[in-house]
Amino acid sequence: MYKKLFIPGPTHVREEMLLAQAAPMIGHRAKEYSDLQAEVTPKLQKLLYTQQRVYLYASSSSGVMEGSVRQASTKRMLGTVCGAFSKRWYEMIVANGIPNDKLEVEMGQAITPELVDEALSKADYDSITLCHNETSTGVMNPIEDIAALIHEKYPDVLILIDAVSSMAGTKIEFDAWGLDVCLAGVQKCFALPPGLTVAAVSDRARERALQVPNRGLYFAYDQMDKKYDAHQTPATPAISLIQALNKQMDDIFAEGLDNRWQRHIDMAEMVREWARDNFAIYGDERFLSNTVTNVENTRGISVANLNAELGKRGAMISNGYGALKEKCFRIAHMGDLQISDIKWILAQIDDILEL
Ligand SMILES: Cc1ncc(COP(=O)(O)O)c(C=O)c1O
Numbered sequence: 001m002y003k004k005l006f007i008p009g010p011t012h013v014r015e016e017m018l019l020a021q022a023a024p025m026i027g028h029r030a031k032e033y034s035d036l037q038a039e040v041t042p043k044l045q046k047l048l049y050t051q052q053r054v055y056l057y058a059s060s061s062s063g064v065m066e067g068s069v070r071q072a073s074t075k076r077m078l079g080t081v082c083g084a085f086s087k088r089w090y091e092m093i094v095a096n097g098i099p100n101d102k103l104e105v106e107m108g109q110a111i112t113p114e115l116v117d118e119a120l121s122k123a124d125y126d127s128i129t130l131c132h133n134e135t136s137t138g139v140m141n142p143i144e145d146i147a148a149l150i151h152e153k154y155p156d157v158l159i160l161i162d163a164v165s166s167m168a169g170t171k172i173e174f175d176a177w178g179l180d181v182c183l184a185g186v187q188k189c190f191a192l193p194p195g196l197t198v199a200a201v202s203d204r205a206r207e208r209a210l211q212v213p214n215r216g217l218y219f220a221y222d223q224m225d226k227k228y229d230a231h232q233t234p235a236t237p238a239i240s241l242i243q244a245l246n247k248q249m250d251d252i253f254a255e256g257l258d259n260r261w262q263r264h265i266d267m268a269e270m271v272r273e274w275a276r277d278n279f280a281i282y283g284d285e286r287f288l289s290n291t292v293t294n295v296e297n298t299r300g301i302s303v304a305n306l307n308a309e310l311g312k313r314g315a316m317i318s319n320g321y322g323a324l325k326e327k328c329f330r331i332a333h334m335g336d337l338q339i340s341d342i343k344w345i346l347a348q349i350d351d352i353l354e355l
Pocket residue numbers: 008009060061062063085086131133134135136162163164165185
């Protein structure tokens with residue numbers, strides 16, 4: 001049976017979007033493809049409130065995360081860690097031999113401007129990695145405030161943002177906040193199948209990259225720039241996904257950006273209220289995610305059994321991530337899920353657990 005996904009990625013993909021990938025194939029050096037990329041790029045710029053370049057990579061988000069750290073620093077990077085995905089990004093800094101330090105908080109806690117200020121004051125850093133929405137804990141870091149602090153006190157520090165589980169679900173103002181890299185795979189809030197990553201990159205990040213000798217090739221911005229004005233990519237792009245993305249962007253604007261952000265907040269509030277009534281919310285209540293809620297399993301239920309029962313009813317949620325398995329469970333409220341879907345899944349859980 002088909003299961004509706006309430007997991008934090010891949011998320012539920014509407015049939016129209018599945019079908020949008022079934023359009024006839026086009027050559028990636030043909031005018032049809034250039035027209036497609038020329039059409040979709042300004043839509044992504046509008047989504048991110050930016051005039052800067054937006055690249056399309058045939059890759060999951062992790063590839064672009066690694067590519068972005070390889071191009072960000074000629075001095076020293078600060079990697080911030082608040083859960084499993086930000087930890088992985090930090091490990092990429094280490095694995096690429098980039099001089100670094102780590103700012104780590106306990107799982108469930110947020111990275112705050114104060115912590116970043118203290119950490120950046122300790123050495124001569126030129127870039128920082130930050131996870132906007134830590135999918136493993138359900139915490140959304142205050143990126144706008146952190147970026148404001150960095151611009152005020154550490155203007156040379158490039159701000160790299162993993163927005164994998166927030167982009168297209170929560171407002172991110174790339175230019176107004178002064179971000180340098182902001183990336184996300186399309187299998188989360190864009191509600192498309194995986195395999196394509198969107199990355200906004202500032203002019204100053206592109207200039208910095210040129211100073212880094214071993215910046216790699218596949219993800220290198222200067223390589224992407226060779227084809228950017230022709231509305232193409234150096235390697236073969238994920239054409240079917242870009243065709244679907246182009247249609248999805250129209251649907252996103254038809255809903256209206258502000259409506260989309262509000263729908264995510266409304267869904268989040270509904271799940272939070274239910275979680276507080278029946279369980280508890282994991283993590284710092286001041287920094288809760290708009291796209292996924294991590295529920296603390298205060299009743300000691302079997303999350304695996306709950307999911308098996310939900311499966312019989314055509315739905316799937318996520319167990320707690322890593323060490324939080326069975327201690328928590330996560331309900332995603334992102335992408336194309338509607339309030340009615342959230343009401344339905346919560347009613348199913350109520351029924352199964354006799355809450
Ligand atoms: C916040 C965050 N960062 C990075 C990733 C890794 O993304 P991908 O699996 O697309 O490489 C994920 C995946 O769940 C994520 O949630």
